[in-house]
Amino acid sequence: MTEKIPSFETERLIVREVREADGPAYEKYFVNYEVIRYLAAGVPWPYPKGSASEFIRTMIAPRQGIDKWMWAITLKESNCALIGAIELSREATPSNRGFWLGEPFWGKGYMMEAVSPVTDYAFEFLGFEKLIFANAVGNARSRRIKEKSGASFLRREPGSYMDPQFMETELFELTSDTWKARTLR
Numbered sequence: 001m002t003e004k005i006p007s008f009e010t011e012r013l014i015v016r017e018v019r020e021a022d023g024p025a026y027e028k029y030f031v032n033y034e035v036i037r038y039l040a041a042g043v044p045w046p047y048p049k050g051s052a053s054e055f056i057r058t059m060i061a062p063r064q065g066i067d068k069w070m071w072a073i074t075l076k077e078s079n080c081a082l083i084g085a086i087e088l089s090r091e092a093t094p095s096n097r098g099f100w101l102g103e104p105f106w107g108k109g110y111m112m113e114a115v116s117p118v119t120d121y122a123f124e125f126l127g128f129e130k131l132i133f134a135n136a137v138g139n140a141r142s143r144r145i146k147e148k149s150g151a152s153f154l155r156r157e158p159g160s161y162m163d164p165q166f167m168e169t170e171l172f173e174l175t176s177d178t179w180k181a182r183t184l185r
């Protein structure tokens with residue numbers, strides 16, 4: 001099958017196009033309240049079994065490489081099985097990027113490793129001049145990824161998340177120039 005979006009290899013990861021066959025691995029890690037509580041309201045919960053494959057087939061595949069780019073984050077050491085996902089959207093709603101990692105894989109710097117080639121691709125090949133990022137106020141790990149990328153804080157606004165204790169969104173902006181200056185350092 002032809003890939004609609006490129007794969008990237010980093011030190012520990014292969015970041016490759018998400019496939020319908022990733023559904024079971026997707027569900028294994030995504031169906032965890034500790035992961036979804038930080039996501040924007042609207043994720044079906046309790047999560048219906050088999051919905052990840054359907055989501056990839058009906059919501060991602062038709063738009064893949066057109067106005068959405070969704071990659072599976074996989075570990076080289078475990079045969080490239082999905083441990084998380086990262087996606088870009090042409091339209092910022094309110095953000096151009098979403099990501100999550102299975103809880104067993106947090107705190108190892110994997111997401112920072114995954115966002116790096118994806119950000120290069122967004123600026124160098126997809127022609128984004130800036131990317132807008134968002135997270136729930138209180139999602140310190142996600143915020144830290146933005147700070148480490150060199151993104152600038154824009155503002156807070158009301159937001160609605162799976163965990164109703166989060167009621168505000170913080171928005172950040174990363175320009176192509178800032179990213180390139182960072183990667184040249």
Ligand SMILES: CC(C)(COP(=O)(O)OP(=O)(O)OC[C@H]1O[C@@H](n2cnc3c(N)ncnc32)[C@H](O)[C@@H]1OP(=O)(O)O)[C@@H](O)C(=O)NCCC(=O)NCCS
Nearest residue numbers: 035038099100101106107108109110111135140141142144
């Ligand atoms: C957000 C997420 C992808 C982060 O991925 P990760 O690779 O595990 O990131 P890390 O745990 O390595 O944390 C990244 C940075 O945050 C720091 N950090 C971790 N916990 C923190 C905390 N409680 N407070 C402040 N900083 C924290 C880490 O130290 C690291 O920074 P460093 O490299 O400078 O030390 C992951 O936690 C996740 O999937 N969360 C649930 C879903 C989610 O929130 N998605 C994003 C929605 S906007």
